[in-house]
Amino acid sequence: MGASTSRHRQCRPRQSPINIYTKKVRYDSSLKPLYIYYDPKSSQRLVNVGHCFNVEFEDTNDKSVVSDGPLVGYYRLRQCHFHWGASDKDGSEHVIDGLEYPAELHIVHWNAQKYPTFDEALEHPDGVAVIGVLLKIGETNPLIQSIIDSLDQVKEKNKECPFTQFDLSSLLPNDRNYWTYQGSLTTTPYLECVTWIIFQEAIPIDSDQLQHFRSLHCTSEAEDPAFILENHRAIQPIEARVVRSSFK
Numbered sequence: 020m021g022a023s024t025s026r027h028r029q030c031r032p033r034q035s036p037i038n039i040y041t042k043k044v045r046y047d048s049s050l051k052p053l054y055i056y057y058d059p060k061s062s063q064r065l066v067n068v069g070h071c072f073n074v075e076f077e078d079t080n081d082k083s084v085v086s087d088g089p090l091v092g093y094y095r096l097r098q099c100h101f102h103w104g105a106s107d108k109d110g111s112e113h114v115i116d117g118l119e120y121p122a123e124l125h126i127v128h129w130n131a132q133k134y135p136t137f138d139e140a141l142e143h144p145d146g147v148a149v150i151g152v153l154l155k156i157g158e159t160n161p162l163i164q165s166i167i168d169s170l171d172q173v174k175e176k177n178k179e180c181p182f183t184q185f186d187l188s189s190l191l192p193n194d195r196n197y198w199t200y201q202g203s204l205t206t207t208p209y210l211e212c213v214t215w216i217i218f219q220e221a222i223p224i225d226s227d228q229l230q231h232f233r234s235l236h237c238t239s240e241a242e243d244p245a246f247i248l249e250n251h252r253a254i255q256p257i258e259a260r261v262v263r264s265s266f267k
């Protein structure tokens with residue numbers, strides 16, 4: 020192994036996203052069912068952060084949390100966002116047996132039981148838990164439509180608007196089978212602090228709804244407009260990791 024390769028392997032061993040090769044996944048009977056409770060009163064606002072839009076939630080209390088599953092303790096809901104592609108052919112970050120989905124929802128939580136702030140949690144290997152939900156082209160999604168109906172208020176980078184009473188739990192698939200592995204943030208600074216929980220079942224979105232995501236501006240009002248056509252990171256080497264499943 021060359022020096023750069025060995026340096027590369029040592030310094031970034033748990034990057035995300037990855038291809039989940041289902042033949043190499045290991046069923047782990049000790050994995051518990053996930054406990055997920057999201058209070059619609061926790062949702063606060065919609066923000067265009069330039070490379071995507073976030074639905075941001077109040078994370079100064081434990082009203083909306085995820086626990087159990089592969090996790091130790093509880094993780095507080097902080098924000099959710101989507102990743103998408105320039106066409107419906109790609110867009111998800113995680114890939115399943117080489118199959119790319121048109122988009123992926125990320126629900127970001129942090130270990131408020133152990134760490135005082137989100138920024139502190141980012142510095143620890145058990146600091147963050149992200150639930151990933153794959154999206155497939157299908158019927159119109161009414162929950163996503165409620166977000167789209169507000170997107171014109173956050174068209175440009177750094178714009179935000181109130182977004183309350185959002186029932187995020189209705190966006191989750193009915194089937195709670197999941198894969199889990201240790202990974203990283205998928206945007207800079209790519210910190211290796213994430214326990215990933217990816218649902219096996221995809222949820223529907225229609226093609227027109229996806230097109231609305233691509234009409235968001237990655238530029239501020241003062242700049243010449245450019246669009247967020249895509250915002251998904253390429254898959255990364257799995258290195259020495261094994262993906263576990265909650266199901267056979």
Ligand SMILES: O=C1NC(=O)[C@@H](c2ccccc2)S1
Binds near residue numbers: 206
């Ligand atoms: O799941 C992920 N998606 C992203 O855009 C990354 C991120 C980075 C910082 C805060 C929240 C999320 S990590």
Ligand SMILES: [Zn+2]
Binds near residue numbers: 100101
């Ligand atoms: Zn993400």
